[in-house]
Amino acid sequence: VCLVCALSMLLFGNAPSGMAQEKVYVNGIDANFPPFAFVDKTGKPDGFDVAALDWIAKEMGFKVTHKPMDWDGIIPSLNAKKIDIIASGMSITEARRKEVNFTEPYWKITQVLVAKKDSAATPETAMKDGQKIGVQRGTTEAKWIEENLIKAQGKKFELVYYDSAPLAVEDVVNGRIVAAAMDDAPAKDAEKKKPVKIIGSFGMPDETFGYAVRKEDTELLKKLNEGLKKLQASPEWDVLRKKYEL
Ligand code: ARG
Known part of the structure; x- marks a missing residue:
């Protein structure tokens, strides 16, 4: 804060007119998508995407929460302006491009099935008629399975919807569902924390993650793209990958 502004705030309780308050961009995160986004024990947002965006904001000179x-x-x-950015493991898709703009891709992911550690299931036997497969609501994997395996191929397993990938993993562990479909990054994270294992892929094409912004926020998009490029060229990129075990 400049000296005049600080004095003015002290005297009049606000910044001088014409003195724009600095914009703080709000990044919306899924708090249960480790290691890309999560909240720590104290409730503080953390994760690869959170740390990467903090670095980019500092580098490019803007503020973010x-x-x-x-x-x-x-x-x-x-799009309702409750948040300004989505940097939280979001797959870039043509359908989403109709609603938002994406940065350049920064991460490649592959979809996998997670089953109990001692399970003998393969993707083929897990996705058999009458069996239950878990998936996170509102994800590309949910949509792809509905459209391709259930509608087009007529498979008759039951898709069970969860609010997060770890919740689906919980039901794998307690045996309510045979397997859960998710990105490989949260799946590998689950393997480290729970008695589960990746049993293979189910045929969904690979995707990439990008940060999303509103269509009209072209300046912000430019800053994010430039910042991402700088981050990927800096030693910090590998520091973050190691820190979040990616
Ligand atoms: N690939 C999926 C998608 O983009 C999963 C993303 C889940 N990310 C998250 N933060 N929950 O829809």
Whole structure:
């Protein structure tokens, strides 16, 4: 804060007119998508995407905070201006491009099935008629399975919807569902924390993650792209990958 502004705030309780308050961008995160986004024991947002965006904001000279929220409906929240950025493991898709703009891709992911550690299931036997497969609501994997395996191929397993990937993993552990479909990054994270294992892929094409912004926020998009490029060229990129075990 400049000296005049500080004095003015002291005397009049606000910044001088014409003195714009500095914009703080709000990044909406799914608080249950480790290692890309999560909240720590004290409730503080953390994760690879959170740390990367903090670095980019500092480098590019803007301010950012992180707001945990429901994943399903996060794009409508962005367009309703409740948040300004989604840097939280979001796959870039043509369908989403109709609603938001994405940065350049910064991460490649592959979809996998997670089953109990002692399970003999393969993707083929897990996705058999009458069996239950878990998936996070509002994800590309949910949509792809519905459209391709259930509608087009007529498979008759039951898709069970969860608010987060770890919740689906919980039901794998307690045996309510045979397997859960998710990105490989949260799946590998689950393998480290729970008695589960990746049993393979189910045929969904690979995707990439990008940060999303509102269509009209072209300046912000430019800053994010430039910042991402700088981060990927800096030693910090590998520091963050190691820190979040990616
Ligand atoms: N690939 C999926 C998608 O983009 C999963 C993303 C889940 N990310 C998250 N933060 N929950 O829809």
